[in-house]
Amino acid sequence: MTNNGEPQLCKHENIRPLQDLIAKRLDVLFCGINPALSAAKAGHHFSNRSNRFWKVLHMSGFTPHLILPEDDASILKYGCGLTAVVERLTVRASDLASHEFQAAAEELERKVRLYRPKFLAFLGKPAFAALSHQRSVNWGRQTVTIGDSQVWVLPNPSGLNRAFSLQQLADAYKELRVASEEPETSPSSAFAPAEQNGWGNPSA
8 A cells, every 4th residue: 555545556567456355353364375467457356267266165155156256345245355465466376486475474464463354264375384384284274373363274276276176175165164154262372483483473
């Protein structure tokens, strides 16, 4: 954002970066790696036809109908939101450098602690692995938290992810949907020790 509150133009062809779709106390805040250039050009999240996010969200029961990319903001009505670890636009997420994840860690933590979603759900392992300094990451619920938000890792719905079929993605996302409907419990652990990376220190 600029100092006067106006959205800041990114350096990539003067395209405005995608804004978060976020509200306080959501059931799930889905966290992508970074916005795709194609999505920023369209002005809507997951606008590429090859991306299966909106189909999977509906198939797994998060939404009662298929949301079209141009209606992406309606996701908030169903207790879900969208953000990304790194704001910089790229054609592919693999274009990002590892230091960009670390540079974005503090802002992501601030955002999660401010909005306090029940679950922060990473779309794919790379971003969470980089932020947590873990070489090996399991799918699903993690044993760490950010503030009082639990962390979950989901398969990336990108069409480039050939390791998961559409139904396999829906089944994985359904597990999170079911967990998000369970009564809340107090978080039992902080995301990472302060001496490790300073991201996710226990809240007071």
